[in-house]
Amino acid sequence: MNYMNILKVAYNALKRNKMRSALTMLGIVIGVGSIIAMTGVGAGAQQEIDNQTAAFGTNMITIRPGGVTAGGIRIRSLTELSASDGDAILRDCDLVTAQTPVIRVVTSVTTSERNWGSQIYGVNTSFTTVRNWGLKYGSMFTDQDYRSGNKMCVLGSTVASNLFGPYDPTGEIVRIQNIPFRIAGVLESKGQLASGQDQDDMIIIPYTTFQKRIIGNQDIDYIYVSVRTSQDMAAAIQEIRQIIRTAHRIPDYGDDDFQIKTQDQVNEIAKSISKTVSLLMIIVASISLVVGGIGIMNIMLVSVTERTREIGIRMAIGATEQDILLQFLVEAIVLSLMGGLIGLTLGIITGQMVETFTSWSVSISASSIFISMGFAAAIGIFFGFYPARKAASLNPIEALRYE
Amino acid sequence: MSMQTELHTGIETRLDGSALISAKNLKKTYRMGDVDVHALRGVSLDIRSGEFVAIMGASGSGKSTFMNILGCLDAPSSGEYFLDGISVAHMTKKEQARIRSRKIGFVFQGFNLLSRTSALENVELPLLYQGLASNRRRELALEALHAVGLDKRFDHKPNELSGGQQQRVAIARALATHPSMILADEPTGNLDSKTSIEIMAIFQKLNSKGITIILVTHENDIAQYGLRNVVFRDGRIIKDFMVETRLNPEEEMKRVLATSIVDNA
Numbered sequence: 001m002n003y004m005n006i007l008k009v010a011y012n013a014l015k016r017n018k019m020r021s022a023l024t025m026l027g028i029v030i031g032v033g034s035i036i037a038m039t040g041v042g043a044g045a046q047q048e049i050d051n052q053t054a055a056f057g058t059n060m061i062t063i064r065p066g067g068v069t070a071g072g073i074r075i076r077s078l079t080e081l082s083a084s085d086g087d088a089i090l091r092d093c094d095l096v097t098a099q100t101p102v103i104r105v106v107t108s109v110t111t112s113e114r115n116w117g118s119q120i121y122g123v124n125t126s127f128t129t130v131r132n133w134g135l136k137y138g139s140m141f142t143d144q145d146y147r148s149g150n151k152m153c154v155l156g157s158t159v160a161s162n163l164f165g166p167y168d169p170t171g172e173i174v175r176i177q178n179i180p181f182r183i184a185g186v187l188e189s190k191g192q193l194a195s196g197q198d199q200d201d202m203i204i205i206p207y208t209t210f211q212k213r214i215i216g217n218q219d220i221d222y223i224y225v226s227v228r229t230s231q232d233m234a235a236a237i238q239e240i241r242q243i244i245r246t247a248h249r250i251p252d253y254g255d256d257d258f259q260i261k262t263q264d265q266v267n268e269i270a271k272s273i274s275k276t277v278s279l280l281m282i283i284v285a286s287i288s289l290v291v292g293g294i295g296i297m298n299i300m301l302v303s304v305t306e307r308t309r310e311i312g313i314r315m316a317i318g319a320t321e322q323d324i325l326l327q328f329l330v331e332a333i334v335l336s337l338m339g340g341l342i343g344l345t346l347g348i349i350t351g352q353m354v355e356t357f358t359s360w361s362v363s364i365s366a367s368s369i370f371i372s373m374g375f376a377a378a379i380g381i382f383f384g385f386y387p388a389r390k391a392a393s394l395n396p397i398e399a400l401r402y403e
Numbered sequence: 404m405s406m407q408t409e410l411h412t413g414i415e416t417r418l419d420g421s422a423l424i425s426a427k428n429l430k431k432t433y434r435m436g437d438v439d440v441h442a443l444r445g446v447s448l449d450i451r452s453g454e455f456v457a458i459m460g461a462s463g464s465g466k467s468t469f470m471n472i473l474g475c476l477d478a479p480s481s482g483e484y485f486l487d488g489i490s491v492a493h494m495t496k497k498e499q500a501r502i503r504s505r506k507i508g509f510v511f512q513g514f515n516l517l518s519r520t521s522a523l524e525n526v527e528l529p530l531l532y533q534g535l536a537s538n539r540r541r542e543l544a545l546e547a548l549h550a551v552g553l554d555k556r557f558d559h560k561p562n563e564l565s566g567g568q569q570q571r572v573a574i575a576r577a578l579a580t581h582p583s584m585i586l587a588d589e590p591t592g593n594l595d596s597k598t599s600i601e602i603m604a605i606f607q608k609l610n611s612k613g614i615t616i617i618l619v620t621h622e623n624d625i626a627q628y629g630l631r632n633v634v635f636r637d638g639r640i641i642k643d644f645m646v647e648t649r650l651n652p653e654e655e656m657k658r659v660l661a662t663s664i665v666d667n668a
């Protein structure tokens with residue numbers, strides 16, 4: 001019997017029990033569908049993190065104050081970074097093209113009509129360069145503003161739209177902790193980070209103004225540094241380390257009292273977390289695929305018993321054991337592949353819906369399609385073999401007598 | 404052996420034909436628990452091409468076991484069986500399946516058609532296992548359905564056909580591959596007497612065209628449609644004789660109709 005005929009026989013047998021075939025497929029449908037959707041969401045998250053690395057800032061390095069450790073345990077952060085550390089880096093390291101100190105506080109911002117809780121960042125004018133961030137309206141505050149500690153600010157787009165709606169608020173006044181600031185401009189929208197944090201929900205002001213008016217000391221929280229090219233990153237990190245150690249007068253045997261992190265490192269962590277989560281989901285989906293396979297085996301066993309007489313007839317009129325084996329095996333494979341195809345379609349639709357209704361991006365790769373379909377076929381063969389073997393080994397005389 | 408073979412003139416001609424089936428001292432022993440059941444205790448039988456043999460006997464006489472061995476569905480415990488000169492008694496299952504496919508057509512008591520499958524597809528089924536192309540299958544199947552007078556109902560499913568029609572489809576299925584012989588196991592067992600006569604008329608007609616027919620029955624009058632009767636008892640052949648007054652289906656039909664008129668009156 002040729003393969004086309006075997007397929008036709010299998011298809012007809014499955015068509016005869018439509019409801020049963022559909023229910024049997026369901027396990028495979030759900031398994032393949034969720035694997036497709038999960039890998040899609042997982043790959044989308046990875047891609048999103050990569051995009052954000054580029055968007056967050058080009059070749060950016062973050063320097064944070066480090067804790068002093070005793071016996072391996074961080075006891076407290078003694079030393080602080082200062083704005084002069086950033087100046088020293090820019091002056092002494094040729095690989096660095098720009099730097100800005102950053103001070104941060106969460107507070108509320110008010111206009112005469114509305115208020116909005118947001119983050120205030122104290123930075124210098126290089127912030128837009130370092131973070132690779134353009135302006136939607138107006139302009140950045142000037143060097144003069146931060147030298148003099150002027151009360152100027154630039155709004156993130158979320159803050160601007162919450163306080164002023166869709167209008168250009170340049171020149172208006174907002175009050176930060178009751179201090180009036182004039183709006184110099186509004187930043188372009190950057191959207192959310194992988195963590196769900198809205199990057200646009202912030203206001204930047206000159207760090208000098210921040211130190212003078214809001215916290216009343218010279219501390220800064222961290223320093224952003226922009227390096228010339230990505231190839232220079234490693235060398236730049238070494239040089240920056242030496243510059244800060246010298247500035248902080250750390251002896252040769254002393255530990256660093258600061259941390260240097262690249263955005264890549266931060267994103268590696270985010271990526272490995274998202275990888276772990278999607279791997280876990282894929283494992284759960286695979287279990288449902290295996291359960292689906294057991295469902296197929298179960299139904300195929302029922303079907304073999306039910307069709308014992310048919311098997312006897314087929315054998316009597318000339319079917320070989322191999323013909324019968326193939327007939328039932330192909331039936332199981334058709335069942336699992338059809339389930340796989342439906343699952344694939346549903347998985348893609350689910351992915352599209354996730355993309356439409358959430359802020360996640362979904363990327364379904366050809367390899368995940370091939371792998372899950374291959375997996376479905378393998379399950380059909382694996383779980384279909386035993387029932388098919390059982391059918392093929394029936395004794396035709398007894399099978400013909402079966403009621 | 405093809406349908407065209409001219410072997411319908413008389414017994415003498417038939418006996419000149421080659422031995423289609425040659426069973427030599429067939430024995431079959433089943434083990435049921437601790438007891439050995441001797442289903443066949445040494446059966447030897449020759450059947451020539453073109454014969455119409457009725458195998459008779461009570462249940463437990465061994466006739467079904469003998470039939471299964473003739474049909475290559477079962478192997479004897481000992482003895483030899485030649486079909487068309489080939490020793491088939493101790494073949495592998497695959498070789499047996501091949502012999503069944505090429506040389507034997509089965510007709511069963513319970514018709515054994517695939518339900519929800521049209522008459523034509525049922526008749527095509529053995530041709531499918533021979534690996535024939537679909538247009539050739541259709542051609543041969545239609546030819547076989549024509550031979551049993553059912554060519555107009557080829558697209559009906561078994562549940563849309565009467566018992567007699569279903570049995571005719573089964574006969575067509577057995578015929579379609581042009582087998583060396585047709586093995587019929589109680590083919591009229593599920594049919595009323597009128598339909599039984601119709602089926603026996605078909606067997607006689609096929610036999611007159613030269614097809615070898617071996618029929619298992621426990622009904623004496625059904626056996627009278629054949630040319631030769633072989634009677635089994637306790638795993639042995641106790642009688643083997645030519646039928647002297649063969650029943651004619653047309654006359655039998657008239658008789659049955661007359662009786663039913665009397666019954667109704």
